[in-house]
Amino acid sequence: MKVRAFVVLSALSLGLFVAVTLVSSRLPAPLPEQAAAGKKVWQRHQCVSCHTLFGDGGYSADDLTHITAQENPAQLIEYLVEPPVMRPNKYTHHPALDKVDAQNLVQYLEFVHTIPTLGWPPQRERAGGSL
Numbered sequence: 001m002k003v004r005a006f007v008v009l010s011a012l013s014l015g016l017f018v019a020v021t022l023v024s025s026r027l028p029a030p031l032p033e034q035a036a037a038g039k040k041v042w043q044r045h046q047c048v049s050c051h052t053l054f055g056d057g058g059y060s061a062d063d064l065t066h067i068t069a070q071e072n073p074a075q076l077i078e079y080l081v082e083p084p085v086m087r088p089n090k091y092t093h094h095p096a097l098d099k100v101d102a103q104n105l106v107q108y109l110e111f112v113h114t115i116p117t118l119g120w121p122p123q124r125e126r127a128g129g130s131l
């Protein structure tokens, strides 16, 4: 009797395992492929040494968590492919990316923008405004 219960339970567990594996393999990937490639570009070029995402990273440049809500993708790609000089610098250009890397990176930033942050980061106060 005990052996039969063991065999039945084992068979049920195996069935459940196979079912869960099959179902989960068909779920959409949480991170689109291009965005995943963009995340690697972000890491390889150490953008995080100057910029923050979700407030985590370097503080010498803007937080980029919701940058795609402020600038359109084409502008961002152009900025990264042909970067201007960085403030407060007069000669050093912002790090540059090739076109494919820049496109993937912007896809990554668009994905980051979809993650709910409850209004964070706070909007900058306007000088002289009554906010």
Ligand code: HEC
Pocket (backbone or CB within 6 Å): 041, 042, 045, 046, 047, 048, 049, 050, 051, 060, 061, 062, 064, 067, 071, 076, 079, 080, 085, 086, 087, 088, 094, 095, 097, 105
């Ligand atoms: C050495 C520090 C440094 C690194 C590394 C760096 N950035 Fe920047 N980034 C800056 C600064 C400073 C600015 C602001 C330049 C300005 O406004 O003149 C900027 C601006 C930007 C902007 C425009 C933001 C806006 O408000 O329009 C984007 C997008 C950006 N960086 C993305 C990146 C990405 C992607 C990487 C990695 C490939 C990266 N940065 C690496 C310092 C850096």
